[in-house]
Amino acid sequence: MTSARTPHSSRTLRKRPQLDARLDVRVTKEQKRLIQRAADTQGRSLSDFVSGTVQEAATAALREHDVIRLTAEESVAFVQAVLNPPPPNENLRSAAKDYKEFMGL
Numbered sequence: 001m002t003s004a005r006t007p008h009s010s011r012t013l014r015k016r017p018q019l020d021a022r023l024d025v026r027v028t029k030e031q032k033r034l035i036q037r038a039a040d041t042q043g044r045s046l047s048d049f050v051s052g053t054v055q056e057a058a059t060a061a062l063r064e065h066d067v068i069r070l071t072a073e074e075s076v077a078f079v080q081a082v083l084n085p086p087p088p089n090e091n092l093r094s095a096a097k098d099y100k101e102f103m104g105l
Helices: 029-041 046-066 072-083 090-103
Strands: 003-005 012-014
Touching: 029 046
Parallel strands: none
Antiparallel strands: 003 012
16 A cells, blocks of 8 residues: 655555455345444444455465475475485486476576
């Protein structure tokens, strides 16, 4: 976000990002009351609360998806494979040759 100073004040105004997409969601009356109550407790509008909360949940879901989690046994196997790799097989040698030719190396 960019900031600008008003001519008659030392307060800084922040430009809000342009909201140019719409997200429509159908909820029950009970869900809306619950969500509105939560937004009210934080002093936020319903739209602001929903968009912010959904963004946080989406970020967390993607972070969880993108992180590789290994058991202790899997971690040991991974480290062993990195430290003691098997010798290259024919497919790997062929791929390396193709890569070198492609890259002009």
